[in-house]
Amino acid sequence: MRLFNFLxxxxxxxxxxxxAAQTKNQRGPAxxxxxxxxxxxxxxxAARSExxxxxxxxxxxxxxxxxxxxxxxxxxxxxxxxxKTEPALATSWTASRDGKRFTLNLRRGVRFSDGAPFDADDxxxxxxxxxxxxxxxxxxSLLLVAGQPIRVExxxxxxxxxxxxxxxxxxxxxxxxxxxxPRHQLSRDYEEGxxxxxxxxxxxxxxxxxxxxxxLKKFVPGxxxxxxxxxxxxxxxxxxxxxxxxxxxTFLLVPNQDAEVLRFRAGDTQITGxxxxxNFTALLKDQAQLRLKLEDAGSSLEYNFLLFNLNSDxxxxxxxxxxxxKWFMDVRFRQAVSAAIxxxxxxxxxxxxxxxxxxxxxxxxxxxxxxxxxxxxxxxxDRARQLLKAAGFSWKADGKLIDPSxxxxxxSILVSSSNGQRSQMATLVQDDLKQLGMNVSVxxxxxxxxxxxxxxxxxxxxxxxxxxGGDVDPNPAMSMWMSTGATHMWRMAETRPLSSWQAEIDxxxxxxxxxxxxxxxxxxxDRVQEIAAEQLPIICLASPHILVGAxxxxxxxxxxxxxxxxLWNADELFWRSPSSDPNGRKx
Numbered sequence: 091m092r093l094f095n096f097l098x099x100x101x102x103x104x105x106x107x108x109x110a111a112q113t114k115n116q117r118g119p120a121x122x123x124x125x126x127x128x129x130x131x132x133x134x135x136a137a138r139s140e141x142x143x144x145x146x147x148x149x150x151x152x153x154x155x156x157x158x159x160x161x162x163x164x165x166x167x168x169x170x171x172x173x174k175t176e177p178a179l180a181t182s183w184t185a186s187r188d189g190k191r192f193t194l195n196l197r198r199g200v201r202f203s204d205g206a207p208f209d210a211d212d213x214x215x216x217x218x219x220x221x222x223x224x225x226x227x228x229x230x231s232l233l234l235v236a237g238q239p240i241r242v243e244x245x246x247x248x249x250x251x252x253x254x255x256x257x258x259x260x261x262x263x264x265x266x267x268x269x270x271x272p273r274h275q276l277s278r279d280y281e282e283g284x285x286x287x288x289x290x291x292x293x294x295x296x297x298x299x300x301x302x303x304x305x306l307k308k309f310v311p312g313x314x315x316x317x318x319x320x321x322x323x324x325x326x327x328x329x330x331x332x333x334x335x336x337x338x339x340t341f342l343l344v345p346n347q348d349a350e351v352l353r354f355r356a357g358d359t360q361i362t363g364x365x366x367x368x369n370f371t372a373l374l375k376d377q378a379q380l381r382l383k384l385e386d387a388g389s390s391l392e393y394n395f396l397l398f399n400l401n402s403d404x405x406x407x408x409x410x411x412x413x414x415x416k417w418f419m420d421v422r423f424r425q426a427v428s429a430a431i432x433x434x435x436x437x438x439x440x441x442x443x444x445x446x447x448x449x450x451x452x453x454x455x456x457x458x459x460x461x462x463x464x465x466x467x468x469x470x471x472d473r474a475r476q477l478l479k480a481a482g483f484s485w486k487a488d489g490k491l492i493d494p495s496x497x498x499x500x501x502s503i504l505v506s507s508s509n510g511q512r513s514q515m516a517t518l519v520q521d522d523l524k525q526l527g528m529n530v531s532v533x534x535x536x537x538x539x540x541x542x543x544x545x546x547x548x549x550x551x552x553x554x555x556x557x558x559g560g561d562v563d564p565n566p567a568m569s570m571w572m573s574t575g576a577t578h579m580w581r582m583a584e585t586r587p588l589s590s591w592q593a594e595i596d597x598x599x600x601x602x603x604x605x606x607x608x609x610x611x612x613x614x615x616d617r618v619q620e621i622a623a624e625q626l627p628i629i630c631l632a633s634p635h636i637l638v639g640a641x642x643x644x645x646x647x648x649x650x651x652x653x654x655x656x657l658w659n660a661d662e663l664f665w666r667s668p669s670s671d672p673n674g675r676k677x
Contacts, residue, residue, distance in 0.1 A: 126329045127645050127664025132338035134359045135657060136350040138508035139537035140343060141315060144298055144306065145289040146269035147219055147227045150577055151541050152558070153341075156654055157315055160339060161203070162269035163301035163324075165194060165213070166262045168561060170650035170658040175262050179208070179270055179301060179324075189257030189606065194265075196248040201322040202272050203305035204296065210244045215273040217242045219280055226286075228576035229268055231568045236604055256604040259611055260563050272299045303334040303661035315341040325661060335664035347510045355380060360644060361663075363656035365637040366511050367442040373639060386444060387636035387649040389455040393448055394515060394556040395628040396431075396503070398424060400580045401548040402588070414501050414551055417493060424626040426477040430522050432469040436632045440514045444635040450619045451557070451567060453633035455651055459564055459612060461619040474526055491527030500529040501551040504543065507534040509556075515631060516554045544579060555579070558653045564615050568599050571618065580627040591625050643667060 141154035149158045167178040180194040200208040220229045221239040233240050238255035245251055258264065275297065279288040289298050295306040303325070304317035317339040325333045342359060344350045351369045353359045355376070365373070370384065377384055398418040405412040417423045433447035446454050449466045482494035491499040505516045513534060520530045535543070543549045557570065557577075569575040573587040573596055587593035595618055602614040622628075638656040640647045646662045649655050657663075 124646050124662050126327045127335045129335045131665045133336050134340045134342050135361050136344045136353055136359045137341040142538055148286050150228050160304045160660055161300040161302040164266055164268050166265035168266040170652045171648050190254045192252045194250050198248055200324045202299040203320045204299040206274050209247045210250050212270055212273045213250050214242055214244050216271040226576055228569045231572050231575045257606055260565050275299050304339050334661035346508045361640040361656050363638050367444040370637040381642045382639050383642045384639040385649050390636045391455050392556055392558040393451045393630050393633050395630045397553045397555050397628050398580055399550050401583050403583045404548050420481050422477045422481040426474040428626055428629045429470050429474040430526050440511050441634050445632045448630040448633055450622045450630055461616040464623050485527050489527050502531045502533045504533050504550045504553040506537040506540055508537055512554045572596055591621050595621055
């Protein structure tokens, strides 16, 4: 799920917060970064897939999160432009000297988008839901410190205290993107064990309430998701104008990247957050004529990878997949696949050089955290063959690879039909592995159906996916790498570590969470990267640059290294003049 200027990165990362007793009274973004705007108008952005849910508790896929983050708010927010924390629903906070307690003063007079008041009871309820093991929220792994849930106490109607089992390395950054839930709407669903079924795409808009700048207006299946201005939103600009400026924000469904660019060129959409390199280059030629502002914001936190299905619950349901899993379970097979892939070709052919080849999920944008001692592997078919031979594989006279039992090595790569770059990557990997005698097919599928297969049914061989970082700090990745993480994609059914290397990763990640010294913490995270590069449950391939664009008259457009790259400050976006306002355009 980004940084406008790469130079901001060390500032955010090297400051491992000193939890001395102090009070922080911050008033929002630094003066001069954002300009006051004019209210009115609407903004349309393309979405390549519909959201799966509007529920902050269960949202994992990016289309869902893009909508959810516009209709919800958190207690302490990371400004995506400055990379610094700033007040949100909490106006100030204090930390104890031992680093185990945070006391937050809540904003008074705030109302949910349905008009109901917000207070400490909503905070207590929200964290109770997120920390409930039965709910399996993706946020839960971030809210466990030294293996224990954070204890939340109500001190008064507008004051809460959070107690950690041990000092917490990322301090107040933990509160970012933990959406506060409306207790008055969701408490019954939670008590009845149905919180994961709340706020589906068929839920009436008036039954969904958040504290964000927008609220749901309507969802039209197969067409669009429309948000409208939240009249109760708590934030104001430097002139005292209530935000957001925009009256409406629409996510318009498009089938693929090319269709997204066509809509953007035509003015049907006015902002884009994830351009392919070839489309970015093409748009640059017509930038002035089309009155666009295009930016290559540099390295991103996004990493694209080949995922192996290592789930242990498929044998009875999908015996053919289980048969192929025997190959995937052998680390030498995974290492051979990695050695055979030409990452440099992916950077050159898929991204036209606007990307970085990867060895782990830690991209160049994580500069202070990347383990530079681990080289990005260069393609070596010879090494790949040696690894396969050591694992008992052999080759027939026609060059086809067979496993130790004599069966041909054949499997598929599942990829989203709406992502042309990943489809191209899958094809390149297919060609690379063909030189090892593997018969690899590429299967495209609509993103939501693909996500269901991977996260729920576990009905796939391998898949080409991409994830973005939630913060420049490593902790958001814990949901992916911890054995009990909600997005532990290669083994979703895992409730405990089933291998010694996974147990070591779990231990290292838990230790780094409570290690306050940067050098010691980095040493722990360096070891995580070493294990990931050796064991390869996912094969990381490339990280693209952040390529974004908007209409030149869109005010406060500030690309960020964190998701959503171009829409993160949607409450502050505005049209500079009525003539540039697309209000009334037919979509």
